Amino acid sequence: MQKITAEEFDRKFDDGEDISAYVDWSKATRPNLEPVEMTVVVKRGTQLRLDRRAKELGLSRDALLEIWLTEKLEDQRKDAAE
Structure with a gap:
């Protein structure tokens, strides 16, 4: 080097x-890209639906939540900038 x-x-x-x-x-x-743990409390039905959707997409539950949360936060940021 x-x-x-x-x-x-x-x-x-x-x-x-x-x-x-x-x-x-x-x-x-x-x-700010290092993983951190969070606890999220949801209803059993929500967990089952989330697990089903994650499986359909070939993702883990955590990966799907990360994607969805990131998308939602980015949408909120864009809306606030308008």
Whole structure:
């Protein structure tokens, strides 16, 4: 991995240059994307319907909830921006 100053790195990045040679991707992280646990209480019928839909889509219940919550929050963000 090559070394350069932070200022030069920023300039290259801002100019759209390839900065791959200056980054150790094995140590890279994506903030706020680490999994966290939550507890959600729903009625039994809702859980059964959720499990059925997740199975139809080939997903786990958690994956389906993550997708649906993310979509809903993005829709809310878009609506608020209008």
